[in-house]
Each structure stands twice: as structure tokens, then as C-alpha cells.
Amino acid sequence: GIVPSLNDGLDHCRAPLVARMDADDLMHSRRLRLQADALAARPRWLGVGCHVRLFPRAALRSGLRDYEGWLRAIRSAEQIRGERFIECPLPHPTWMLRREALVRHRYRDCGWPEDYDLLLRLLEDGERLGVVPRRLLAWREGSGRLWRRDPRYGRERFGACRAHFLARGPLAASPEYHLWGYGETGKALRRQLAAHGKGPSVILELHPRRLGERIHGAPVLRPEALPELPRRPLLVSVAGAAPRAEIRSQLDTWGFREGVDYFCVA
Numbered sequence: 001g002i003v004p005s006l007n008d009g010l011d012h013c014r015a016p017l018v019a020r021m022d023a024d025d026l027m028h029s030r031r032l033r034l035q036a037d038a039l040a041a042r043p044r045w046l047g048v049g050c051h052v053r054l055f056p057r058a059a060l061r062s063g064l065r066d067y068e069g070w071l072r073a074i075r076s077a078e079q080i081r082g083e084r085f086i087e088c089p090l091p092h093p094t095w096m097l098r099r100e101a102l103v104r105h106r107y108r109d110c111g112w113p114e115d116y117d118l119l120l121r122l123l124e125d126g127e128r129l130g131v132v133p134r135r136l137l138a139w140r141e142g143s144g145r146l147w148r149r150d151p152r153y154g155r156e157r158f159g160a161c162r163a164h165f166l167a168r169g170p171l172a173a174s175p176e177y178h179l180w181g182y183g184e185t186g187k188a189l190r191r192q193l194a195a196h197g198k199g200p201s202v203i204l205e206l207h208p209r210r211l212g213e214r215i216h217g218a219p220v221l222r223p224e225a226l227p228e229l230p231r232r233p234l235l236v237s238v239a240g241a242a243p244r245a246e247i248r249s250q251l252d253t254w255g256f257r258e259g260v261d262y263f264c265v266a
Contacts, residue, residue, distance in 0.1 A: 001109070002114065002146065003107045003108065003109040003114050006107045006114070007106055007107050010099075010102060010103060010106070010107075013099055014099075015099065016098060016099055016100070017036060017039065017096055017097070017098060017099060018096070018097055018098075018099045018102055019031075019032055019035070019095070019096040020092055020093055020094070020095040020096070020097075021093045021094075021137065022093045022139075022140070024140045024142075025093050025137060025138060025139055025140050026137070026138040026140075027136060027137050027138070028134075028135075028136040028137070030136070031050065031136035031137060032096070034050075034132050034134065034136065035048050035050065035096040035132055035136075036096065038130060038132050039098070042128075042130060044128050045077070045128050045129065045130045046097060046098055046101045046122060046127040046128060046129060047090075047095055047096060047097035047098065047101070047102075047122070047127075047129050047130075048096050048129065048130045048131060048132060049089075049090030049091065049094040049095055049096075049129070049130075049131050049132070050094045050131060050132040050133075050134060050135070050136040050137060051071060051072050051094075051131070051132075051133060051134055051135040051136065051137075052068065052071060052091050052093075052094060052135060052137045052138070052139040053068070053135045053137075053138050053139070054068050054138075054139050054140075054141050055138050055139070055140060055141065056140075056141070059141055059142065060141060064141060067087065069241075070083075070086070070087070070241055071089070071091065072133075072135070073241065074089050074090075074131060074133075075131060075133040076130070076131070077128050077129060077130045077131075080123075080129050080130070080131060081123055081259060082258055082259060082264065083264070084119070084120060084123055085162050085165075085166065085263055085264060085265040085266070086244075086264055086265070086266040087158075087266065088113070088115060088116040088119055089119075089131075090119060090129060090131060091137070091139060092115035093137055093139055094136070094137050095115075101122075101127065105118060105121060105122060105125075106118075109152075110161070110164075111152055111157065111160075112152055112157040112158065112160055112161040113152060113153050113157065113161060114152075116158065116161055117161055120161065120162075120165045121165075124165060124169055156188075159188055159189070159192045160192055160195075162189075162192070162265060163189070163192035163193050163195065163196060164196070166193065166198075166235070166263070166265065167193060167196035167197075167198055168196075170233050170263050171193070171196075171198050171233055174198075174232055174233055175197060175198055175199070176198070176199060176200065176201040176232055177193075177198060177199075177200055177201065177232055177233045177234065177235050178200065178201060178202045178203075178204065178226065178229065178232050178233070178234045178235070179200040179202070179203050179204065179218070179234075179235050179237060180203075180204040180223060180226075180234060180235065180236045180237065180238065180247065180262075181204070181205070181236065181237040181238040182203050182205050182207070182210065182215065182220070182237075183237075183238070183239065184239075185237045185238065185239045185265075185266055186203075186237040186238075189235065189237045189265055190216065194216075199216065199217070199218070200215075200216070200218040201218060201232055202218055202219055202220075202221055202225075202229060203215055203218045203219070203220045203221070204220075204221055204222070204223045204225070204226060205220050205221075205222075205223075206222070206223070223247075223250070226254065227254050227255075231261070233261075233262070233263070234251075234256065234261060234262035234263070235262070235263055235265050236248075236251075236262055236263070236264045237265045237266065238264075238266075239266060244264050247264075248264070
């Protein structure tokens with residue numbers, strides 16, 4: 001299995017830095033040097049990733065092209081933290097981590113992606129992760145990849161992982177939250193958080209047929225009502241980088257702070 005293999009390999013590592021990649025990927029000749037230099041320049045960073053180019057290009061679906069573009073827009077440690085509940089913001093094959101911290105946290109098998117689980121645990125513990133904003137890894141796509149064949153890497157299991165860390169992190173002190181968006185993304189999020197005893201107090205929507213209704217007991221209101229509502233953690237569950245950017249801009253105008261008052265979740 002992948003988790004025992006990763007931990008076994010880690011137990012044989014002796015150097016202060018551990019770099020990851022998959023056997024059928026390709027890396028730029030300067031990848032290791034540039035990542036090691038980035039960690040040397042920033043002693044507080046526990047690890048660093050880089051940008052990727054998926055290949056072969058002819059096999060890429062639109063969703064993977066969008067994911068590649070989303071990754072390429074992440075260029076700072078602050079963005080990694082802000083985007084952590086959207087998808088895994090640092091692809092596992094690009095990681096270079098300090099060995100002593102990796103040994104301390106280790107990989108674990110919770111029935112969902114082990115790399116996403118580890119990244120969220122590191123950020124939850126206050127660790128800083130960075131990125132070298134260059135495409136230094138060619139990441140191979142194909143039907144034989146583990147994440148295509150193993151149910152632990154399905155969309156539902158990614159969602160369960162996110163809900164677990166949201167429930168014990170941003171929502172730990174509150175059984176209720178405000179939910180912005182109730183499309184397929186928001187519906188799945190509500191269902192996954194309900195398993196942790198968390199539910200929306202208000203749902204913010206633009207859909208005219210939903211306005212004024214109640215969904216699972218929560219009234220559906222226009223987003224403009226948000227500034228007058230009692231403050232609770234706000235989860236922005238809207239698919240697409242462009243709509244999220246517009247919502248972030250509006251929330252900033254209203255004085256909401258990302259990572260404190262609201263979190264973007266996909």
C-alpha cells in the first residue's frame with residue numbers, strides 16, 4: 001500500500017531534505033537546487049512545492065487543465081493557506097520537506113488522500129509551506145494512475161477530508177456556519193459537515209427560485225444581507241476561480257478577513 005511504502009521509504013532517508021516525485025514523472029534539472037535554495041532562504045518554511053505541467057497534453061480533460069491553471073496561480077505561502085480547502089494546493093510529486101518535520105508528522109491512512117491529509121495537518125499545526133512558482137515537474141496523466149483507480153482518491157473522499165479539518169478547525173467552536181452558495185459544491189459540503197454535527201444557519205444565494213425558502217431549516221437570503229447577520233464562520237462554496245475572486249473582493253469591501261471570518265471551500 002502507498003502509505004506504508006511512503007513511511008518505510010521515509011525511515012530510510014538520512015538527508016535533511018526529502019523530495020517526492022512519482023516514478024513516471026519528469027523533473028527539471030534545476031528543480032532540487034531551486035527548492036533547496038528556497039528552503040535555505042526561509043528557515044521557517046517546513047516544505048516547498050512547485051508548479052507542474054501535465055502531460056501528455058492530448059489526454060487532458062478540461063477539468064485537469066483548469067486544475068493546472070489553478071495551481072499555477074498559487075505563488076505564495078499565504079495563497080497556499082487560503083486555497084487549502086479548494087483542492088490540494090501543492091501536488092504531492094512536487095514536495096520537498098524537511099525530514100525531521102516529516103518524520104514527526106508522517107503519513108497516515110484515513111480512507112482519503114494521504115497527501116492532502118498530511119498537508120492539512122501541517123497547516124493546521126501552524127507550519128508554513130511555500131512554492132517555487134516555476135513549472136519544474138512534468139506530471140504524467142493516464143488511466144493507470146492510482147488516484148484514478150483507488151476509491152480513496154474519489155471526489156467524495158476529498159470532501160470528507162475537507163469536512164473533517166473544517167469541523168475541527170474553523171468550525172470547532174461553532175455548530176453553525178453561514179454558507180454562501182448552494183450549487184452541487186455547496187450541497188455536498190453541507191451533507192459532509194452534517195456528519196460532524198455542523199449545519200448552516202443561513203444560506204446565501206442568487207438563485208431566484210431559492211430566495212425566501214428554507215433549506216434544511218436555514219433561510220435562503222441574498223448575499224447583501226450578510227453584513228447585518230450575526231457573525232458566524234462563513235464558508236464560500238462556489239466552484240470556479242473567477243466567481244471566488246469576485247466574492248473575495250466583495251467580502252474584503254465589507255471588512256471580512258479571509259482565514260478568520262471566511263474560508264473558500266470547493
